[in-house]
Amino acid sequence: MPRKNPRVEEADEKDLEVSGPKEWAAGMPGVLHSIQPALKHMGVSRTEKTLLALNQKDGFDCMSCAWPDPGHRKTFEFCENGAKAVTWEATPVVVASEFWAEHPVSELRHKPEYWLGMQGRLTEPVYKPAGEDHYRPVSWDEAFRILGDKLNGLASPDEAAFYTSGRTSNEAAFIYQLFVRAYGTNNLPDCSNMCHESSGWAMGQTIGIGKATITYDDFAKAQLIIIMGQNPGTNHPRMLTALEEAKEAGCTIAAVNPLPEAGLMRYKNPQKIKGIIGHGTELADQYLQIRVGGDMALLQAISKRVFEAEAKNPGAVLDHEFLEAHCQGLEELKEHLAQLDEETVLEATGLRSDEIDELAYRYLKADRVIITWAMGITQHKKAVATIKEIINLLLLRGNIGKPGAGASPIRGHSNVQGDRTMGIWEQMPPAFLDALGKEFDFEPPREHGLDAVQTIGKMRDGGIKVFVALGGNLVAAISDTHAAEAAMENTDLTVQISTKLNRSHTVTGKEALILPTMGRTEIDMQASGSQFVSVEDTVCAVHASEGKVRPVAPNLLSEVAIVCRLARETVAGRTSADWEGFEKNYDLIRDHISHVVAGCESYNDKIRQRGGFVLPNGPRDSRTFPTPTGKAMLTVNHLEHVERPAGTLILQSVRSHDQFNTTIYGYNDRYRGIKKGRDVVFVSPEDIAELGLNDGQFVDLHGVYEDNVDRVMRRLRVVSYPTAQGCAATYYPEANVLVPLDSVAEGSNTPASKAVIVRLEPSTA
Numbered sequence: 001m002p003r004k005n006p007r008v009e010e011a012d013e014k015d016l017e018v019s020g021p022k023e024w025a026a027g028m029p030g031v032l033h034s035i036q037p038a039l040k041h042m043g044v045s046r047t048e049k050t051l052l053a054l055n056q057k058d059g060f061d062c063m064s065c066a067w068p069d070p071g072h073r074k075t076f077e078f079c080e081n082g083a084k085a086v087t088w089e090a091t092p093v094v095v096a097s098e099f100w101a102e103h104p105v106s107e108l109r110h111k112p113e114y115w116l117g118m119q120g121r122l123t124e125p126v127y128k129p130a131g132e133d134h135y136r137p138v139s140w141d142e143a144f145r146i147l148g149d150k151l152n153g154l155a156s157p158d159e160a161a162f163y164t165s166g167r168t169s170n171e172a173a174f175i176y177q178l179f180v181r182a183y184g185t186n187n188l189p190d191c192s193n194m195c196h197e198s199s200g201w202a203m204g205q206t207i208g209i210g211k212a213t214i215t216y217d218d219f220a221k222a223q224l225i226i227i228m229g230q231n232p233g234t235n236h237p238r239m240l241t242a243l244e245e246a247k248e249a250g251c252t253i254a255a256v257n258p259l260p261e262a263g264l265m266r267y268k269n270p271q272k273i274k275g276i277i278g279h280g281t282e283l284a285d286q287y288l289q290i291r292v293g294g295d296m297a298l299l300q301a302i303s304k305r306v307f308e309a310e311a312k313n314p315g316a317v318l319d320h321e322f323l324e325a326h327c328q329g330l331e332e333l334k335e336h337l338a339q340l341d342e343e344t345v346l347e348a349t350g351l352r353s354d355e356i357d358e359l360a361y362r363y364l365k366a367d368r369v370i371i372t373w374a375m376g377i378t379q380h381k382k383a384v385a386t387i388k389e390i391i392n393l394l395l396l397r398g399n400i401g402k403p404g405a406g407a408s409p410i411r412g413h414s415n416v417q418g419d420r421t422m423g424i425w426e427q428m429p430p431a432f433l434d435a436l437g438k439e440f441d442f443e444p445p446r447e448h449g450l451d452a453v454q455t456i457g458k459m460r461d462g463g464i465k466v467f468v469a470l471g472g473n474l475v476a477a478i479s480d481t482h483a484a485e486a487a488m489e490n491t492d493l494t495v496q497i498s499t500k501l502n503r504s505h506t507v508t509g510k511e512a513l514i515l516p517t518m519g520r521t522e523i524d525m526q527a528s529g530s531q532f533v534s535v536e537d538t539v540c541a542v543h544a545s546e547g548k549v550r551p552v553a554p555n556l557l558s559e560v561a562i563v564c565r566l567a568r569e570t571v572a573g574r575t576s577a578d579w580e581g582f583e584k585n586y587d588l589i590r591d592h593i594s595h596v597v598a599g600c601e602s603y604n605d606k607i608r609q610r611g612g613f614v615l616p617n618g619p620r621d622s623r624t625f626p627t628p629t630g631k632a633m634l635t636v637n638h639l640e641h642v643e644r645p646a647g648t649l650i651l652q653s654v655r656s657h658d659q660f661n662t663t664i665y666g667y668n669d670r671y672r673g674i675k676k677g678r679d680v681v682f683v684s685p686e687d688i689a690e691l692g693l694n695d696g697q698f699v700d701l702h703g704v705y706e707d708n709v710d711r712v713m714r715r716l717r718v719v720s721y722p723t724a725q726g727c728a729a730t731y732y733p734e735a736n737v738l739v740p741l742d743s744v745a746e747g748s749n750t751p752a753s754k755a756v757i758v759r760l761e762p763s764t765a
């Protein structure tokens with residue numbers, strides 16, 4: 001069954017085709033685009049076993065995003081990009097044993113991410129000894145011994161860091177954090193640090209919980225949905241179905257985005273006849289083309305208009321009953337916003353007053369409002385303050401804790417939220433650590449550990465000797481690529497637990513290990529029988545996920561098995577945990593989750609209910625706000641926006657339609673009209689003219705920062721594109737070379753990768 005990989009074609013700049021943005025998303029091409037590559041890469045049988053089980057109640061959870069499943073599932077409960085993710089994982093193509101002798105690490109390092117991923121699934125542990133340029137296959141025993149010896153030999157457990165990417169299941173995440181804390185550190189950086197950390201911070205401080213206050217069904221009950229800094233057509237395509245249902249029930253949609261993303265404008269539902277042959281559903285009733293980083297000003301301006309409307313019509317605008325019973329800080333907010341200067345707002349947002357008036361009018365007209373957001377909001381210096389303004393706006397009219405209304409950060413990685421619930425966080429609260437210590441009879445470390453940015457910083461300074469990653473591709477995902485590479489190389493041992501090759505396997509410590517693991521599509525057979533795992537989606541619904549295809553190689557271990565064996569090598573006897581038992585039967589892990597994780601009582605029973613269960617959520621369920629005062633906090637936030645010196649642009653980094661984070665599936669970005677290439681920078685025609693450039697010209701992007709480090713992205717083709725003026729966009733992860741490590745969101749420490757000040761200079765290369 002396993003196949004060796006065919007030739008991989010790489011992108012060449014002369015092949016690049018540019019055809020302009022599309023105005024609608026999904027529809028028939030969506031289905032064709034998903035089935036064809038699946039059949040080509042997996043064959044009929046694997047395609048059937050995977051795609052038909054995707055997001056079904058007895059199937060497996062899609063790994064492409066954290067979008068929730070509706071109560072009633074369709075036969076094809078997946079989107080084009082979910083199918084790509086499944087195809088990428090369930091491919092029968094494998095990296096052969098000879099590969100490692102044929103390709104030195106120094107060569108692999110210069111291969112594109114696309115090429116690395118296309119080499120196929122990793123099937124055997126490999127080890128790169130110090131001073132050598134090749135990995136070589138080793139046995140699992142040898143791999144665990146190498147890692148165990150290194151960890152056991154460190155002067156302090158804080159010299160190790162343990163990263164998690166958000167595909168990890170609840171079961172693997174729970175025992176991984178247990179192992180790490182038994183080992184003696186809270187150094188548990190994760191991809192969430194670079195993702196929705198700002199949402200967690202802002203919501204934690206204002207409403208007491210860092211999670212969405214809505215359920216799936218609320219979308220269809222909303223009267224207004226405001227989508228901010230999010231590109232659902234590419235990154236959460238199944239959200240378009242929920243938006244379509246909302247529209248059919250009379251909801252209005254407003255989209256706030258510097259780019260007129262196709263998925264915000266019109267949707268052609270591939271599962272409906274009018275989506276196949278008709279015009280589709282208009283989505284956004286109002287599109288606000290905001291300047292990058294202008295959202296905080298927009299939100300303040302709307303809240304100010306809410307107060308002004310209340311002044312004209314006392315008692316009829318604010319939700320006084322709710323505010324009095326549940327909130328704190330109303331007067332301070334009102335006073336603060338009264339000072340808000342409209343000129344500053346217009347400058348920051350790039351919008352006209354009447355556009356802001358219109359959105360305010362829509363907000364005042366609707367009794368049930370949902371605001372959703374993603375990376376366009378969280379990856380900014382003022383991200384936490386901006387999200388606090390989202391909460392302010394919602395609270396003013398009681399839009400939290402009632403049907404059809406609420407705050408909805410749309411999470412990215414399919415189980416990034418569950419991983420947090422299970423304790424993957426460098427600063428888990430004392431109550432969790434108490435429960436964990438009590439359950440496993442040990443004293444967990446209390447001092448906060450390092451987040452992703454801090455981990456790279458400490459590596460750079462020589463303080464991290466061993467780096468272990470449960471999934472992900474940190475070197476490519478984190479900011480300041482060259483600094484991050486140097487930091488990784490400054491460690492003694494890097495260990496990647498992965499399904500497929502990526503950049504992080506090629507930028508290593510002195511020694512390096514790659515431990516291959518099973519993916520979610522695969523049948524996980526253990527001593528007690530076939531196992532399932534569980535995950536939590538972006539609206540706190542928890543459910544089981546069970547793989548359907550035979551693992552791509554017999555030698556593969558599950559993530560749970562890898563963690564258990566590593567724990568036996570390093571922390572055996574330090575806790576009462578039954579590591580051998582956990583590996584044989586995941587029910588034993590779930591029994592402990594029941595005792596340690598709030599809301600997961602009787603986990604084994606609840607997870608076996610068809611469709612799973614929803615975690616309790618005070619603000620959503622009963623307008624109970626677990627803040628120190630027991631009230632939801634309206635907050636006063638000092639307005640700031642991204643300033644740009646003359647001759648520069650504010651650059652943001654986005655995902656193309658053919659990628660999952662650092663994984664590149666292909667070189668097309670269909671909805672933005674880009675084919676066969678990624679080296680482009682989207683600039684408005686006005687800015688192209690003002691900067692004296694030409695559409696189609698090649699430029700270098702130079703980051704403009706006070707530290708004067710020369711951060712450059714070379715040879716990007718200028719693409720004239722209807723983005724907000726003064727702003728530009730290019731693709732992540734390539735853009736990370738431009739973002740200094742210390743350019744982060746205040747409070748959450750999330751890299752500010754959506755606002756890089758750049759100078760565009762004609763390319764000389």
Ligand SMILES: Nc1nc2c(c(=O)[nH]1)N[C@H]1C(S)=C(S)[C@@H](COP(=O)(O)OP(=O)(O)OC[C@H]3O[C@@H](n4cnc5c(=O)[nH]c(N)nc54)[C@H](O)[C@@H]3O)O[C@H]1N2
Pocket residue numbers: 064065066081195228229230231232234235236256257258259261290291292293294295374375376377411412413652653654655656657659660661662754
């Ligand atoms: N197919 C696919 N699905 C994915 C992923 C993937 O890579 N591929 N990644 C997953 C992950 S981990 C995540 S976190 C999510 C990410 O989902 P998104 O957040 O949708 O991802 P991005 O491509 O970063 O898009 C950011 C959007 O914000 C806009 N934006 C940028 N700056 C600003 C700003 O200042 N203000 C406003 N209002 N908008 C702004 C951009 O124009 C863009 O539309 O998707 C998840 N799902």
Ligand SMILES: Nc1nc2c(c(=O)[nH]1)N[C@H]1C(S)=C(S)[C@@H](COP(=O)(O)OP(=O)(O)OC[C@H]3O[C@@H](n4cnc5c(=O)[nH]c(N)nc54)[C@H](O)[C@@H]3O)O[C@H]1N2
Pocket residue numbers: 164165166167168191192194195196375379412413470471472473474476477478479497498499500501502517518519520559653654655660661662663732733735736753
């Ligand atoms: N400039 C810029 N930087 C960003 C962002 C941005 O918008 N702009 N977005 C940020 C965001 S939102 C995120 S979430 C991070 C993403 O950061 P990460 O989560 O670290 O990166 P991914 O690209 O999702 O990781 C992909 C790798 O995970 C491994 N993998 C896949 N499936 C599995 C599995 O089932 N098990 C295991 N063990 N491994 C698996 C594969 O080897 C694959 O190569 O990047 C962040 N960085």
Ligand SMILES: [Mo]
Pocket residue numbers: 191194195196411412413
């Ligand atoms: Mo993310």
